[in-house]
Amino acid sequence: MIKPTAIVGQIILYGAFAAFIGYFATSPTYHQIPDDAALIKLSINHLGDRECRKRTPEELEKLPRNMRAPMECPRERSDITLHVDIDGQPVLRTVMHPTGIAKDGISTVYKRFEVKAGEHQLSVKMNDNVAKPGFKFVKEEKVTLAPAQVLVIDFNPDKGGLFFQ
Amino acid sequence: MSPKLSIHDALRTRARNLFQYTEEAFDEVFGGDNNPWRHLGAMAFFFLWIVTTSGLYLYTVLDTSITGVHESIDWLTNQQWYLGGMLRSLHRYASDAFILTTLLHLAREWAFGRYYGFRLYSWVTGVPLLWLMFFSGIGGYWIVWDRLAQFSAVASTELLDWLPIFSTPAARNFLNPDAISDRFFTVLVFIHLGVPLLLILGLWAHVHRISRVDHFPARRLALGTLVALLVLALVKPAISNAPADLSIVATGLRLDWFILFIHPLTDVTSPGFVWMLLFSGTILLFVLPLLPHPAPKPVAIVDAPNCNGCSRCLADCPYAAVTMEPHPDKAGHKIAVVDADLCASCGICAGSCPSSTPFRSQEALVTGIDMPQLPVTLLRRNLEEKVRRLEGATRILVFGCDHGVDVKTLESADTAVMSLICAGMLPPAFVEYALRGGADGVLVAGCRPGGCEFRLGDRWTMERLARQREPHLRRNVPFGRLRLAQASSHDGKALAEELRQFRTQLETQAAARPLPYHRRSAPS
Numbered sequence: 001m002i003k004p005t006a007i008v009g010q011i012i013l014y015g016a017f018a019a020f021i022g023y024f025a026t027s028p029t030y031h032q033i034p035d036d037a038a039l040i041k042l043s044i045n046h047l048g049d050r051e052c053r054k055r056t057p058e059e060l061e062k063l064p065r066n067m068r069a070p071m072e073c074p075r076e077r078s079d080i081t082l083h084v085d086i087d088g089q090p091v092l093r094t095v096m097h098p099t100g101i102a103k104d105g106i107s108t109v110y111k112r113f114e115v116k117a118g119e120h121q122l123s124v125k126m127n128d129n130v131a132k133p134g135f136k137f138v139k140e141e142k143v144t145l146a147p148a149q150v151l152v153i154d155f156n157p158d159k160g161g162l163f164f165q
Numbered sequence: 166m167s168p169k170l171s172i173h174d175a176l177r178t179r180a181r182n183l184f185q186y187t188e189e190a191f192d193e194v195f196g197g198d199n200n201p202w203r204h205l206g207a208m209a210f211f212f213l214w215i216v217t218t219s220g221l222y223l224y225t226v227l228d229t230s231i232t233g234v235h236e237s238i239d240w241l242t243n244q245q246w247y248l249g250g251m252l253r254s255l256h257r258y259a260s261d262a263f264i265l266t267t268l269l270h271l272a273r274e275w276a277f278g279r280y281y282g283f284r285l286y287s288w289v290t291g292v293p294l295l296w297l298m299f300f301s302g303i304g305g306y307w308i309v310w311d312r313l314a315q316f317s318a319v320a321s322t323e324l325l326d327w328l329p330i331f332s333t334p335a336a337r338n339f340l341n342p343d344a345i346s347d348r349f350f351t352v353l354v355f356i357h358l359g360v361p362l363l364l365i366l367g368l369w370a371h372v373h374r375i376s377r378v379d380h381f382p383a384r385r386l387a388l389g390t391l392v393a394l395l396v397l398a399l400v401k402p403a404i405s406n407a408p409a410d411l412s413i414v415a416t417g418l419r420l421d422w423f424i425l426f427i428h429p430l431t432d433v434t435s436p437g438f439v440w441m442l443l444f445s446g447t448i449l450l451f452v453l454p455l456l457p458h459p460a461p462k463p464v465a466i467v468d469a470p471n472c473n474g475c476s477r478c479l480a481d482c483p484y485a486a487v488t489m490e491p492h493p494d495k496a497g498h499k500i501a502v503v504d505a506d507l508c509a510s511c512g513i514c515a516g517s518c519p520s521s522t523p524f525r526s527q528e529a530l531v532t533g534i535d536m537p538q539l540p541v542t543l544l545r546r547n548l549e550e551k552v553r554r555l556e557g558a559t560r561i562l563v564f565g566c567d568h569g570v571d572v573k574t575l576e577s578a579d580t581a582v583m584s585l586i587c588a589g590m591l592p593p594a595f596v597e598y599a600l601r602g603g604a605d606g607v608l609v610a611g612c613r614p615g616g617c618e619f620r621l622g623d624r625w626t627m628e629r630l631a632r633q634r635e636p637h638l639r640r641n642v643p644f645g646r647l648r649l650a651q652a653s654s655h656d657g658k659a660l661a662e663e664l665r666q667f668r669t670q671l672e673t674q675a676a677a678r679p680l681p682y683h684r685r686s687a688p689s
Contacts, residue, residue, distance in 0.1 A: 002196075009194035014393040021261050022397045026419035030429055032316065039414050043340055045333050099332050110326060110334040148414045152340050165341055 033114055038145035040113040040122070042084060044155040047106050048077035048098050049129035049136075078129045080107045084153070085123040086115060095130075117147040124153055124162050137161040173456065180276035188616070189653060197614025197651070199386040204615060205270035207379040210368070211387055212263035215394070217361065219256040222249070224358065227308070229350040234310045235408045242404055254398030260302055261423040262394070267298060277618075281454040282461050283484060283509050290371045292450045297364040302424035304357045310350070312406040312415035313425075315339070319415075320428040327436035342411045374507060376485040377621065462510035462586075463537040465503045471520045472533035474499030477635055478514035481589070483620040487514060487534075501534055511619035512536045512590030516626070519636045521592035523548070539586060548595060551581035552602045559671050561664065562604040564591050568618035570652040570660050572610060580664065588612065589622025593629045593638040600646055606671045610650045610660055623651065645674050 002010075033039060052073040060068045077098040084092035091113055099105030107128075121142050125135040137155070139162035145151060152165040188202040195201065201208055226249060228237035241249030271291070274280060280288040303321060307314045322335035338344055372378045381387065406418060420429070431439045465478075469492065478501050479487045486507035492498035501514070514534045515521055521532040523545040530542035552562060557579030565572030565584045572582040581604075585591055588611035596607045609630065611623035627649055628634035638647075648667040652660045 006194050006196075010389060013191070013194060014389050017262075017390075018258075018393040018397040021258050021265070021394075021423075022401045024422045025258060025261050025403075026401075026421065028420075028422075030416075030418045030420040032416045032418075032432060033414055035416075037414075041340065043334065043337050045337065105332055108333050110323075110336055112323075148416055150412055150414055154340070 033148070036117050036147055037114050038117045038147060038149045038151065040086070040115060040145075040151045040153065042092070042109060042111045042113070042124075042153045044082070044096075044126070044153070045106050045108050046080060046096075046126075046128060046155050046157075048080050048096075050074055050077055051129075051131060076103045077105070077107070078131065081127040081130060081135070082109060083123075083125040083135070084111075084113075085121075086113065087121050088123075115145065117145050117149070119144045122153070122164065126155065126162060139163065177276055177278065180272065181278075184273050184276050185653060185655060189613070189655060192613060195386070197616065198383045199389075200615055201266075201382070201386060201390070202269075202273070203613075204379055204382050204386065205266050205273055206372075207382040208386075208390070209263055209266040209270055210380045211382050211390065212259045212266060213365070213368075214381075215255055215259035215391070216263060217365075219252040219259065220361070222252050223256060224354065227354065229354050230347045231310070231345055231350060234308065234350055235405060238309055238405055242402065246402065250402055251395070251398050254401075254403040255394055256305075257403040257421070258394050258397055260305065261421065262390075264298060264302060264423045267295070271295070275453070278458070281456075281458045283486070283507055285454050286374050287371055288454060289451065290367065292447060294364060294367045294371060295450075296447070297360055297367060299424065299427070301357065301360045301364060303427075304353065304360060306421065306425065307353055308350070308357055309405050310409045312409060313418050313420070315409035315411060316415035316418055317425055317428060319411075320431060324427070324431055324436050324439060327440060339411055344411070374485060375620070376483060379620075464505045464508035464510055465512070465514050465534050465536055467501045467503060467534050468531050469494055469500055471531050472500045473520070474501070475519060475533075476501075477517040477519065478534050481513050481517040481621070481625050483511070483513065483622075484509050503534070509619055510536065510538075510586065511622060512539065512586040513619060513622050513625060515541060516587075516590045516592050516629070517636065518592070521636075522594040523592075523598040524594060536586060536590070539590070541592065544583070544585075544595065545598070547583060548599055549602060551583065552599055552604050555579060555581055555603065559605050559668050559675070560603065561606045561608055561668060561671070562599045563608045563610060563664065564588065564595075565610045566612060566618075566622070568654070569612045570610060570654055570656050572660070574657055575661060575664055579668075587617065587619050587622035588626045589617070589619065589624075591626055593636055596630065596647060597639055597642045600642065605675070606646045606648065606667055608648045608650060608664055608667055610652050610663075613651045613653045613656075616653055646671065 050073050052071045055070055055072050060070070079098070080096040082092065082094050082096060083090065092111060094109060096107035096109050097103070098107050119142060121140070123140045124138070126137040127135045129136065141164060143151060143164060153162065154165060155162050184202065188200060191200045191202055197203065223241070226237060226241060228234055238253065241253055243250070274288070303317060306317050319336060319339045322339060325331070326334045326336055372380070382390070406415070409415070427439060465486070472492070474489060474492055476489055476499070479489055484507050486504045486509065487501050488504070489499040490502050492500040515532060515536050518533045521541045523530060523541070530545050532541045535541055548562070552560070555578070559579060561580050563572050563575055563580060563582045565582060566588040567584050567586055569588070572584055576582045588609060591609060596609070599607050609626065611626050612618070614623065617623040625634060629636060630638050630647065630649060632638055632640065648663065650660055650663045652663075
């Protein structure tokens, strides 16, 4: 026979257990960024450029018929230079290296920048062939970000290069 | 001993004391069999069964499409709250409770030093289960595909991307709403089924080297816990956050801190720090058994001429260390074989052996299965000597356990004490032998219910002495001259009081009528 005090004790302890589980299953509320902040995500996947050379007719003649590709391209891809400025301030200066043992894979970057909601001047410059000076791709735009908004900076050659989404 | 090891030992001892005092406080309310602290592994199993059962129902009604998944779960929560909603809440809260009890189980096993020697296998197989447990839990939250799922998916992939395993960042899969397809949810559901199945398989491996697995708590404890979770599900049903929208940051979230704590931890530290923590923690758990620890005790040995193949040691061994094989000398008979890797050196097998009776007339008592460090022949000799030396009006022999209360503190002119490796090592015939040898009473002090160092020792002893289990105490031994006590290492005073009461009881009985076979000399 269980004592009445033990029954009361069990009710209290089972209740405490349920309360503990119930509280930490949802609380405290988590705010990943402040309420007045927005997020800029930079995510670019791109194959670096490479210097191809047109084969001469003599060179092509020396090759087996099934291997007579008009262009000779090295396997290795170029590093990619990337600059990101927000409101005129440089927030990223990086060189993306090609992946793979033979350095023939894509170069990638993924970064998050937390900014205050509101108007911002974005400037993204990318050069996918470090052998050539300057930036081949440039995207500069004034954007207005709402609180908690996510703006993605991406790259797609089919969409004209760099774009904001 | 190195200073680092001393710190570890000191820490472990403190943790052990903390667990023991908490358990003993809970004994007052729940009793030993229903004390959740003594059955944390069984509690974890119980919560997993709740998660599995509720999950099977949720799976049958889940719409695994990008637009339908959130709606179908919301429908369960709001329209079918009495079944689907309750099961969803149970699924969530039982998952949290599963994680909580599993981590407490891990901490308790460490605190009690149960991670090396014959327990090495269970310890090592338990470590990967922690990863599977959290992997299952995090994946489960993704399925709802609400803001919390979105937050966890993005945070998890960002964490994964820190490791050089993907050629393109996995977080790109959650860059914008167009990146997610219905196929993602189908894959996710299969993962959320597959990983828990792997977890259950791992759990089987975790416990398959022990016999009579404590995989389900006592009925009252299970019922109480289930009712507590049901009340919680009614009072605070699990609800979804707003549907996922990858164009905004999921923030202001009602986070499940039992499962998703890793994301805020990553935010306040760094992915590198979190991986370092996870990997170093895992390595530490694997390496722990390699740290210096007490040398293993000699394992049980079988004496072929005295083993009659009765299989009682096989039935009673808590760690499945005994198997029966054909007897080498007796055709048609079997013999016990001890697996040294599994043997806990507890002596429970010696207590279960019918050949361990001290009434046998051999000079040197050899039993079928015995412990080299405390053979039954030594046990008999010690008993005879100690009982012979007893003086006073009421002479009592106390059998204790090395892992329970220190019975030596009770020793006096009229009280002899014998500490066994485990109370389960006591062959019941020794009680009768002591009474016939001159003791007026025998007090057997086992551990508190569920608190046996070797899991089943106290239970087997109590059942043998209560004549419910073979080998049992003979029926002509009066219960009035036997007292069973259940005491932990902190129960010295309580046991002394038990002894005092027992002595008073014996004296009262003796005054009323003479005690049977009351002889003041040991048998020749």
